[in-house]
Amino acid sequence: MAVSAIERRNAYAASSAGGSPLGAVAGLGSGSARDLGLYTNLITSAIGLSPRRAQQLKTAGLDHVQISIQADEPALSDRIAGTPSYDRKIAAAHLVKELDWPLTLNVVLHRHNIDRIGRILDLAEGLGADRIELANTQYYGWAWRNRTALLPSRAQLDQAEEIVRAARQRLEGKMEIIYVIPDYYSKYPKPCMGGWGQRQLTVTPNGNVLPCPAAHTLDLPRATVRGHSLAWIWGESPLFQRFRGTEWMPEPCRSCDRREVDFGGCRCQAFQLTGDAARTDPVCHLSLDHQIVAEAVQAANEGAEPVEADLIPRAYTVRRS
Numbered sequence: 345m346a347v348s349a350i351e352r353r354n355a356y357a358a359s360s361a362g363g364s365p366l367g368a369v370a371g372l373g374s375g376s377a378r379d380l381g382l383y384t385n386l387i388t389s390a391i392g393l394s395p396r397r398a399q400q401l402k403t404a405g406l407d408h409v410q411i412s413i414q415a416d417e418p419a420l421s422d423r424i425a426g427t428p429s430y431d432r433k434i435a436a437a438h439l440v441k442e443l444d445w446p447l448t449l450n451v452v453l454h455r456h457n458i459d460r461i462g463r464i465l466d467l468a469e470g471l472g473a474d475r476i477e478l479a480n481t482q483y484y485g486w487a488w489r490n491r492t493a494l495l496p497s498r499a500q501l502d503q504a505e506e507i508v509r510a511a512r513q514r515l516e517g518k519m520e521i522i523y524v525i526p527d528y529y530s531k532y533p534k535p536c537m538g539g540w541g542q543r544q545l546t547v548t549p550n551g552n553v554l555p556c557p558a559a560h561t562l563d564l565p566r567a568t569v570r571g572h573s574l575a576w577i578w579g580e581s582p583l584f585q586r587f588r589g590t591e592w593m594p595e596p597c598r599s600c601d602r603r604e605v606d607f608g609g610c611r612c613q614a615f616q617l618t619g620d621a622a623r624t625d626p627v628c629h630l631s632l633d634h635q636i637v638a639e640a641v642q643a644a645n646e647g648a649e650p651v652e653a654d655l656i657p658r659a660y661t662v663r664r665s
C-alpha cells in the first residue's frame with residue numbers, strides 16, 4: 345500500500361535504513377519496488393550483510409548499497425563505532441563489488457577522524473567505491489550530546505577541504521566525492537529535507553510516517569500507515585502540515601528573502617537547541633538564538649590541538665513496533 349501511494353506521487357527512489365533494513369529491502373525488491381520502477385538503495389552498517397543475505401538481496405532486485413565506515417583503520421573505526429565492526433564492513437564492501445552492485449561509502453566526519461580524510465579516500469579508492477559521502481556530523485540527538493568531543497576546529501575543516509579538492513581532481517570520472525561541511529560553520533542553515541513535507545517522507549519499520557527521519561523527536565501528532573493512507577498523510581495530516589510552506593514562520597524568517605530557499609532551517613535542530621521547534625534554526629546568523637551555535641564553535645577552536653574528550657555511546661536497545 346505504501347509503495348503504491350509513493351508511486352502515485354511520482355517518487356523515484358526507495359531507501360531502507362535503520363530498523364531491520366536487510367529484511368525490509370528483500371521484501372521491497374521482490375514485492376513491488378522494482379515492478380513500480382523504483383530504484384532501491386540499502387543504507388546499512390553492513391554488520392549483518394552475510395554472503396547468503398547479499399545473494400538474496402541481489403536476487404530480489406536490490407539496485408544499490410551504501411555502507412557506513414567510521415575510519416580507515418580498525419582500532420579507530422571500532423572505537424568510534426562502539427563495537428568491533430571494521431573487518432565485517434570491509435568484507436561486506438568487497439562482497440558488494442563482487443556482486444556487481446554500485447557501492448557508496450558513507451563516512452560521518454568529526455574531530456576524531458577528519459584528520460584522516462586522505463587515508464579514508466585511499467581506502468574507498470582501493471575498495472572500488474563508485475561514490476563516497478564525506479558528511480560532517482550534524483549535531484542532533486546523540487551527536488549533540490557528544491558535541492564537545494566531536495565538533496572539529498576551523499583549521500581541521502580547512503585542511504580537509506583542501507584534501508577533498510585535490511582528490512576530486514585526481515579521481516574525476518572514477519569516484520564521485522560528496523563533501524558536506526558541518527552547518528555550525530555555515531552562515532545560513534541548510535534547507536533540511538528540501539523543506540518540511542516538500543519532497544521526502546520516511547516510513548519507519550513500525551509504520552510511522554515522518555517528514556524527516558529525526559522528526560520523531562518533536563512533540564507533534566503521529567501519522568501512521570496503520571491508520572491512514574500515505575496519500576492522506578502526505579497531503580492532509582497535521583504532522584505534514586505543521587511546518588510546510590512559510591505561514592508558520594516567525595521573524596526574522598517570515599520577512600526574509602531566503603525563506604523559500606532554506607525554509608528557516610532544521611526544525612529538529614531548532615527544537616534541540618531552543619526547546620521550540622517553531623523558532624529560526626540557530627545556525628542562521630540572523631537567528632535570535634545564534635549565540636548558542638557561536639559559543640559552541642568558539643569552544644571548538646580554543647586551543648591549538650584537538651580536544652580528546654570521551655564519547656558517550658548510544659545504548660543498544662531492541663525497538664518494538
Ligand code: SF4
Pocket residue numbers: 532533596597598600601602603604606607608609624625628629630631
Ligand atoms: S532568517 Fe530564516 S529564512 Fe532567513 S536565512 Fe535565516 S533561517 Fe533562512
